[in-house]
Amino acid sequence: MAKLILLTSDDCPPCVEAESVFRKRWAEEIVSDEAIVSDIDKDEEAQEFWAVNELPTCPVIVVTTDTGKLITILDPLESTEEKKEASPTPLDKNPA
Helix, strand or coil: CCEEEEEECCCCHHHHHHHHHHHHHCHHHHHCCCEEEEECCCCHHHHHHHHHCCCCCCCEEEEECCCCCEEEEECCCCCHHHHHHHCCCCCCCCCC
């Protein structure tokens, strides 16, 4: 199972906004511990993961495997509406 991790840092206004968006968008996953928020200035393990994987400046969302291997990086401030617009629409199986 994959895990979503929002990496933030102290004194980072974009991180505050990203955390708010993340907590709303992934509320169910946070409750089930499939998504977490981690501050790299306070969590040594998160800071090491960020450095080892040469991740972009915080805020950044990473998707990892259960064993902690990086799968992909997501834009933490991408709106849900943008995602919906970018999604392909299903084909109508019964065209008129």
